Amino acid sequence: MFGERAAELVRGLHRAADGHLPAFNEDGIRQVLEEMKALYEQNQSDVNEAKSGRSDLIRTIKFRHCSLLRNRRCVVAYLYDRLLRIRALRWEYGSVLPNDLRFHMSAEETEWFNQYKKSLATYMRSLGGEEGLDLTQDMKPPKSLYIEVRCLKDHGEFEIDDGTTILLKKNSQHFLPRWKCEQLIRQGVLEHVLS
Amino acid sequence: MSEAYFPVGPGLGPEENFLSLEDILMSQEKLPGRVEAALPRLAAVLGKGAGAGQSDGIPEGAKVELPLWLAKGLYDNKRRILSVELPKIYKEGWRTVFSADANVVDLHKMGPYYYGFGSQLLNFDNPENPEIAQTILQTFIGRFRRIMDSSQNAYNEDTSALVARLDELERALFRAGQKGLNDFQCWEKGQASQITASSLVQNYRKRKFTDMDG
């Protein structure tokens, strides 16, 4: 049956729950495109035959055409959903992604991510007067200026403003301005401790 | 659940959403049909050939099982290429079971997209369509109360037993209910203002650890 590979492609992505980005399935895409190429070529030759008399081939041509449309739909949906996940990464993880995640993206997706970052940055700069407005901060309404954080793993030195640095060692606790820590909390380096 | 990931959801009613992964998987489910006019050179595709390659076609009158997307594509109301039959759970026999007590049915086993697939069936003008539509609607109404109750009262426990017999639409509803409950409890405990690592990050780190172990 045609379209099975395409369905597998979609299934694989759907199985990655909670917006996790699996590796780009180059092989899968390639196989689907190959199937599409074969279908297209078969249809081309059958159309010629149909024109010269064999009108019963029209149904077969329609069959293959449905399969082509199906394959196209699957590939487009696959690529689109991945873009949605990559977009989510910018908001949830930040603008610098860890290497593992970067290896999961194709070259075009990386390019898209960079462009998205740029668009977002331009937009944020255009708001709020001179300084711009960082929309990716304070995703939950803040209750205090300073928060208590605990270090979940050794992260080395971390610079806060005016040049002072803090050594982030596992299990050390710190009381710092909220906006300084938010990124690191979202990246899982620090943990927000409520007393 | 990831907070910034908004996938395209399944469509409602007889229209699918083109980009929805759910709808794609739903339309991969098969339904039985009958070939009304021979389809040359396609025997191998449907496994009906004797291995002679593409020279064999599918004969007229052959019974086939086709995925929904193909059935929708080949069907027209004059049934020139294909006529479809109802899968058994949408037929009268099962419809009676549903109307008796919708809650006992394991909708996950009956093809996990009962509502979605059933709605799509209405595209093939079957004389039983009104009854099918009515059954699907009543089934949903009958089962909804229990889903809502269980999703609102199962806090911090293993819910696999509760969702085992639900179809995909119902599971999505259950998850939505659970999310609401968890968010409320979190707010009640004063944790709503706690900044958390996104679930993407947490899952990613967990995966990293299992990679290192494995």
Place this chain on the structure above:
Amino acid sequence: MFLSDFRREFYEVIVTQRVLLLIASDVDALCACKILQALFQCDHVQYTLVPVSGWQELETAFLEHKDQFQYFVLINCGANIDLLEILQPEEDTFFFICDTHRPINVVNVYNESQIKLLVKQDDDLEIPAYDDIFRDEEEDEDDSGNESDGSEPSGKRKRFEEDIMERTMKRRQRREWEARRREILFDYEQYEYHGTSSAMVMFDLAWIMSKDLNDMLWWAIVGLTDQWVQDKITQMKYVTDIGTLQRHVSRHNHRNEDEENSLSIDCMRIAFEYDLRLALYQHWSLFESLCNTCYTSASLKLWSVQGQKRLQEFFAEMGLPLKQVKQKFNSMDISLKENLQEMIEESASKFGMKNLRVQTFSIHFGFKNKFLASDIVYATASLMENIEKDEPGTDNFIKALDSLSRSNLDKLHQGLELAKKQLRAIQQTVASCICTNLVISQGPFLYCYLMEGTPDVKLFSKPVSLCLLSKYLLKSFVCSTKNKRCKLLPLIVAAPMAVEQGTVIMVGIPPETESSDKKNFFGRAFEKAAERTNSRTLHNHFDMSIIELKMEDRSKFLDALISLLS
């Protein structure tokens, strides 16, 4: 130097700075830390918190952070050693030390610039006078200067003779002064003991600034109770401090008396209790608690068959059926629980246990959460020394710190379960040591060595647990032995620490007497014995009476101790 106005000289100095908190690993330090954290959070003082369990960790932490911080606050560490010598800090680094360890090192006392002690002056400190221990260097230089030029013209001969006389006198005086100095320092540093709980000091600071809360008061209570559970302070001091806290408790919790303005029943409140000193009894069964509390187990001699019979008689006397008593306390019949405390006290005095009740406090919050201060102490201490998973010490520290917050009840309950296991393990070990006569007299002290393979011996590789075991062991031994002289001896207990490295942890505790002043001389004794025998020891713990030792050096070390203390 001692600070007199904690608010002005400590708090107002650091409130505009970033501070590094170095916290020792004991419950009192954790409580003091919680109070200080609460104050800092109120005033937005940026801080970093680093747990330390010994001198090495303290040094490492300091080295890692010295470029980033100028102000350091040390809780329950740093007072009893020459801190500046060990850490070699820059001139513009300041240390605020809130430590219960005594005696306070004299350098720390008299340093005017960098060391600031947050210590109550009414603790009887007996610091030697400055002139008795420090002396100007200049006078000595003059002497040596004079000595070098010997080629004086003979015209000054008479003055030369006088000079020699003067110099000889001065030298003699200096030698006398140095001898006296050594004596004074020896007397001063000979005995280790503990001062007022750091948590109470911190609470006091909060109160002075009118920023004290009921939660902070509870932590102060837990800090004091920790000192009592670990036998670090005298009975009199405990009672006095309870009195101080009692005033604060009334001030914060009087709204319960008033019918009209009383708080909702589930709000947090602290109450004074004159309650049974049975460990964890409200979260256990009465039977288990009696068996596993040192006081009752030692008095009734529960390691013997006789003792078990006496226990049954004890319950029978009170009319408590065994079945009831072995149930979870909350499930006991309510009729039996009425007047339980008075009933038990009465019966107990017939069995020779006159002090079964103790003054303490309890906390209530929510509808079913009630805890005595000692419950919290046991729970937190066992979380801190949890050996169940092989987690690094700092993980346990963090869990223990968290469990002190009321929102982390699950951790507290986990701690209670661990504490029950720990108490049972201690009791069983004590029983087996007494029954197999493992406690032997070495002359000036008693000695007990827990061999590898003893059940639960891994639990006793941790200092606080080992100390608790030692105290229980000594109390039980004193009740079990007929030898009058042995009853007055101190005790040393050793247990394997890290099997791969072949080390042993050794702890020395003072003798068990009614009016003990809890002063411990083993710190200095261990130091001297190690020196004399060149044993490979590690004096890493903030309490000098706890050391690590290589297994092979054990016997020569002990021999040296015996000869030192005879």
